[in-house]
Amino acid sequence: MTTTTPARPIENAYAAGQLPRLAPLLILISSLATFVIIFMFIQAGQPASEFNIVAAVLFGIVLYAVVLTTVSRLVEGHRRATDRLVTTLVTLAFVIALLPLVSLVYTVVTNGAARFDVDFFTLSLRNVVGEGGGALHAIIGTLEMTLAATIISVPIGLMASIYLVEYGRGRLAQAITFLVDVMTGIPSIVAGLFAYSLFVLFFGPGVRVGIAGAVALSVLMVPVVVRSSEEMLRLVPNELREAAFALGVPKWLTILKVVLPTSIAGITTGVMLAIARVIGETAPLLVAAGFTNNFNYSLFSDRMQSLPVYVYSSYISQGTDAQAYLDRAWAGALTLILIVMALNLLARIIAKIFAPKTGR
Numbered sequence: 001m002t003t004t005t006p007a008r009p010i011e012n013a014y015a016a017g018q019l020p021r022l023a024p025l026l027i028l029i030s031s032l033a034t035f036v037i038i039f040m041f042i043q044a045g046q047p048a049s050e051f052n053i054v055a056a057v058l059f060g061i062v063l064y065a066v067v068l069t070t071v072s073r074l075v076e077g078h079r080r081a082t083d084r085l086v087t088t089l090v091t092l093a094f095v096i097a098l099l100p101l102v103s104l105v106y107t108v109v110t111n112g113a114a115r116f117d118v119d120f121f122t123l124s125l126r127n128v129v130g131e132g133g134g135a136l137h138a139i140i141g142t143l144e145m146t147l148a149a150t151i152i153s154v155p156i157g158l159m160a161s162i163y164l165v166e167y168g169r170g171r172l173a174q175a176i177t178f179l180v181d182v183m184t185g186i187p188s189i190v191a192g193l194f195a196y197s198l199f200v201l202f203f204g205p206g207v208r209v210g211i212a213g214a215v216a217l218s219v220l221m222v223p224v225v226v227r228s229s230e231e232m233l234r235l236v237p238n239e240l241r242e243a244a245f246a247l248g249v250p251k252w253l254t255i256l257k258v259v260l261p262t263s264i265a266g267i268t269t270g271v272m273l274a275i276a277r278v279i280g281e282t283a284p285l286l287v288a289a290g291f292t293n294n295f296n297y298s299l300f301s302d303r304m305q306s307l308p309v310y311v312y313s314s315y316i317s318q319g320t321d322a323q324a325y326l327d328r329a330w331a332g333a334l335t336l337i338l339i340v341m342a343l344n345l346l347a348r349i350i351a352k353i354f355a356p357k358t359g360r
Helices: 023-042 053-075 078-115 136-167 170-184 188-203 210-234 238-246 251-278 283-288 307-316 322-354
Strands: none
Touching: 023 053, 053 078, 078 322, 136 170, 136 210, 136 251, 136 307, 136 322, 170 210, 188 210, 188 283, 210 251, 210 283, 238 251, 251 322, 283 307, 307 322
């Protein structure tokens, strides 16, 4: 009688156990709760405002990474544990990068909501020394100067990028590229001083008008528009240009009818990002356009207020009722953030509408 030995199961180093689906969540909650309790005991007897929630969360996440990696190594094996550790570290880096933005938005919204009312968007600060008043004059100034800066900078930047991509060769193109790179890094106060000096040459010392602020902003916008437009134009396939040339279309018409429509979505996004880059500048507008508490609808006469300068002046020049000035400053900052968010949303909508259609 022959005896058969039972077949041994095939061992696979990669087929280990698996943690329950809710295990990582339970470990995270336990780790956070552990350090919250520890910090509560350490800071017992101190005011509640002294509780360091950020440190408690940070140490809790570190404990979570250690415990989850250890448990996963025991249950699931080395490979799966390493994967969980790397995933945790990447997620932690993302959360750390996101925390300042979330904290900023939360702080501005909570502090700016106190004066986010009808008066703030319908009144100015003329003859206001305490509570009340608004920022309509600053909102109008910001929109007018930003629009004027866009009208100045977009044609210059777009034509410069077209030259660099379609025509530029040799030392002239290299010099333009070098100057654009230099302009990208110049401090904003230098742009303000340049605009102020330019208008002083023509109109005399002490001149501060809205168009000078627009010129200062356009100096900051031009290199951003050039760089973003240049990258978008380079993404257009050469086959499209060659097909147009094969049909006898001249180069200028190929650029106008083929290259620009193909890249218009990316160019629009770059322009909107350039606007968002300069709309919050304070120093150049303070130097070139000045500030005022009155309405001024003309870019070519008298000083003009802007939202960044409005926020700065409300914070730095607090009157007898300091809280009223601070509330107006926070409301102005919230308005500025909402304008930038609206511009980015508009850029996405325009990019989606004008993006080349790939389907038939």
